[in-house]
Amino acid sequence: MKTILFVLLFLSFCILLPSRKPANPALGVTANFPSIELSRIEEARRFCKTRGLDTSTVFLADMSIHSGRKRFFIIDIQKKKILHSGLCCHGMGKGSTCTTPIFSNESGSNCTSLGKYKTGKRAFSNWGINTHYKMKGLEKTNNNAFNRIIVLHSYDPVPEEEIYPDHLPLGWSQGCPVISNALMTRIDSLLKKKKRPVLLWIYN
Numbered sequence: 253m254k255t256i257l258f259v260l261l262f263l264s265f266c267i268l269l270p271s272r273k274p275a276n277p278a279l280g281v282t283a284n285f286p287s288i289e290l291s292r293i294e295e296a297r298r299f300c301k302t303r304g305l306d307t308s309t310v311f312l313a314d315m316s317i318h319s320g321r322k323r324f325f326i327i328d329i330q331k332k333k334i335l336h337s338g339l340c341c342h343g344m345g346k347g348s349t350c351t352t353p354i355f356s357n358e359s360g361s362n363c364t365s366l367g368k369y370k371t372g373k374r375a376f377s378n379w380g381i382n383t384h385y386k387m388k389g390l391e392k393t394n395n396n397a398f399n400r401i402i403v404l405h406s407y408d409p410v411p412e413e414e415i416y417p418d419h420l421p422l423g424w425s426q427g428c429p430v431i432s433n434a435l436m437t438r439i440d441s442l443l444k445k446k447k448r449p450v451l452l453w454i455y456n
Contacts, residue, residue: 288312288325290332292455297329300451303390305370309442311452313340313429315353315364320416324431326439338435339410341425350419355456357389357396362426365402366456367394370449374440380406380433383440387452394454402427404452406436429454 296310310327317323324340327333342353345362356363372386384405389397407424410432424430429452431439443450 288314288327288334292453293327293329293332296327296451296453299368300329303370303451304448306446306448306450309335309446309450311371311439311450313452313454315340315342315355315366315454315456318416319350319420320418321414324429324435326442336435336438338412338432339414339420341407341410341420341428341430343425343427344422345427348422350422353456355393357393359396359400364425364427364429364454365389365394365397365400366454367391369394369397369452369454371404371443371446371452372398372449374443375403377403377405379430380408380410381436381440383436385439385443400427404429404431404436404439406431406433408433 297307300307308329310329312325312327314323322337322339324338325334326336328335343363346354346356348354354363355366357365368390369387370390372388374383374385376382377384384403387397387402387404389395405428407430410430412432412434
């Protein structure tokens with residue numbers, strides 16, 4: 253009798269315990285690669301609001317993801333939804349390899365710079381769909397980007413689909429986030445409609 257009473261009390265206690273949510277809920281992409289932490293999207297939203305940037309869309313580039321997988325994401329901030337994704341090259345300088353990028357803000361480094369950027373003027377490009385967007389670095393880690401002529405552009409050889417387990421070859425980027433023509437076409441269509449700059453956040 254005492255045993256039954258103990259079991260009933262224990263079960264009642266468990267039912268009354270508050271349910272716990274994950275500490276870092278994430279926006280799942282696919283089972284193939286890491287998901288995006290919702291806390292990062294929320295940080296991006298707050299940053300956009302305080303800096304007067306567009307608060308409906310953000311571009312995220314996660315350089316910790318295998319380069320043969322999609323790691324550039326167009327995010328709907330309000331719905332916390334991935335609209336599009338694609339491959340993205342990293343810079344080839346300072347001993348970067350296909351598997352391990354090295355990051356730098358130095359002129360002439362040919363490296364990707366981590367940090368938050370805002371998109372700028374649309375201009376002609378010699379590469380891809382012949383359109384690029386200027387990028388202004390907003391942090392100490394990338395505030396030299398505009399002088400380095402770091403821009404968002406596409407390049408014909410960048411595949412639209414994943415090539416994992418292969419990596420994107422080095423030499424396709426001198427520090428710019430270089431993406432496929434198909435993804436750049438979507439971004440160009442989106443940015444032409446925006447009245448405010450869009451946040452591009454490159455992180456590792």
